[in-house]
Amino acid sequence: MASNGSTFAVLVLFSLLVSSNAAGLQPAIGTTFNVLNYGAKPGGRIESTQAFVRAWAEACNFPGKARLLIPPGIYKLGETIFQGPCKSRIPITILLQGTLQAVSDASSYTGKGWISLDEVNGVTLTGGGTIDALGQNLWQYNDCKTNPDCVHLPATIYMTKVTNAKIKSIKLVNSMGFHMHITRSYLITIHSLSITAPAESPNTDGMHISQSNGVKVARSVIKTGDDCISIGQGSTNVTLNQITCGPGHGISVGSLGKRPNEGDVAGLIVSNCTLVGTTNGIRIKTYAASDPSRASGMLFKDIIMNNVKNPIIIDQNYGSNAQKPSQVKISDVIYQNIRGTTLSPVAVDLSCSSTVPCQNVRLHNINLQFIGNEKITSTCTNAKVGYSGLQIPPPC
Incomplete structure (x- = not known):
């Protein structure tokens, strides 16, 4: 048989539970x-x-x-x-x-x-x-x-x-x-x-x-x-993996440089993605006449392009105000194992800023086939580009 002290403790505990429920506590x-x-x-x-x-x-x-x-x-x-x-x-x-x-x-x-x-x-x-x-x-x-x-x-x-x-x-x-x-x-x-x-x-x-x-x-x-996914200013350590994209404008870094004093973009990995019928594949876009900032440390790898218009593109003349070059400095960008089909004969278009040219852009194992009769090409402006492995289209 419980002692009087034990019985009192049980009654106190029961009383507290009842009062808590009455007060609406859960x-x-x-x-x-x-x-x-x-x-x-x-x-x-x-x-x-x-x-x-x-x-x-x-x-x-x-x-x-x-x-x-x-x-x-x-x-x-x-x-x-x-x-x-x-x-x-x-x-x-x-x-x-x-x-x-x-x-x-x-x-x-x-x-x-x-x-x-x-x-x-x-x-x-x-x-x-x-x-x-x-x-x-x-x-x-x-x-x-x-x-x-x-x-x-x-x-x-x-x-x-x-x-x-x-x-x-x-x-x-x-x-x-x-x-x-x-x-x-x-x-x-x-x-x-x-x-x-x-x-x-x-x-x-x-x-x-x-x-x-x-x-x-x-x-x-x-x-x-x-854009399926767009990476804006001040973004760091972003990972995109196994994204199927299309229709749409593709996967974009930017637009960067539209507003004053934007933050840098650094540490982006895009991998194992498939783009189907998109306007762009992997795009970096910055406004002309921008304030200074940086976009660096980006890896795009193991990506399939299926009838994409602009598979690999850097556009530093984005927007309507093109009187002055962009001051967004793009550097340390790797494109690796990019394959598929393009709707444009210019499958790789790297149009960088004359004020801050793109630095250390590397392409490794690029295999893009043009759906058409024209010769497939690359264009590079104000860009220091390194190549290794298969290159279709040929290097700039």
């Missing part, structure tokens, strides 16, 4: 925050933005392991911000099983993103669901081809000041602007994504990475109307 492990419990309405007709924000706020403020659950169904959302920092040191899981659809009203978006992650340290987005921005309803308002000062439509996912994040096994469809924009972030791992928009859709980059360190993207299929 156990510290594996707590699920279901958006349906916060007023989300599946069906795609009633907007559920505030329900999602409330569910995230509780998950973010929970001190233990938390999961934000979005069950099967269609949910209509306007501008939605998942704001950090959060209390727990354990990454929050966003389990997306349903489909998110955007409100198709440009005036509903005041920021750079439709769904934003801001100052979050530790988050995983997964679940096999779909994020559909319904961009086709707003692309008519994109005037960036004719207006250099245009305001971009919001990105489907906009991540800023995010650390230790994983995004995997979801589908992104028909973004308004970029499908994903990652900036000022650290240690981001992305894989097993499907990103899709029509070839004619404007500025629907699959992913744009800027001012970020330690971003890895792998095993994804990207079909858009612009």
Whole structure:
């Protein structure tokens, strides 16, 4: 028989548990925050933005392991911000099983993103669901081809000041602007994504990475109307592996040098990728008349080009203002084991700056066959290039 002291201790513990549940507290492990419990309405007709924000706020403020659950169904959302920092040191899981659809009203978006992650340290987005921005309803308002000062439509996912994040096994469809924009972030791992928009859709980059360190993207299929992945200023230690790209504009470093005092790009590896029917293959593009900066330490290897218009291209005269040369210095670039077919007789086009010529560009085992009757060629301007192994087209 229990002593009076033991009985008292058990009663105290039971009393604490009852009072905790009465106060709405949950156990510290594996707590699920279901958006349906916060007023989300599946069906795609009633907007559920505030329900999602409330569910995230509780998950973010929970001190233990938390999961934000979005069950099967269609949910209509306007501008939605998942704001950090959060209390727990354990990454929050966003389990997306349903489909998110955007409100198709440009005036509903005041920021750079439709769904934003801001100052979050530790988050995983997964679940096999779909994020559909319904961009086709707003692309008519994109005037960036004719207006250099245009305001971009919001990105489907906009991540800023995010650390230790994983995004995997979801589908992104028909973004308004970029499908994903990652900036000022650290240690981001992305894989097993499907990103899709029509070839004619404007500025629907699959992913744009800027001012970020330690971003890895792998095993994804990207079909858009612009760059599959673009690496912007200030990006370091970025790895792209097993990306299937096309249609679109290819994989690009840049545009660099558009704005004053941009950060350097350094430490890029692009490997085991396949580009199908893209405008460009591997492209480095910098604006003429830019401020000084650097793009260096880049390796492009084991890449297949299938009917690509410009397989290997450096363009340092990008943009409309070509009165002064670009001051973005490109150096230490390796192209290795690049093979396939080109739609242009100029399969390698290295057009570098006269002010800061490209330094230490190396091509090893290049085998690009032209689909046509003209002789396949290379062009090099203001570039110091080294060659080894097979070279088709022949060196400059």
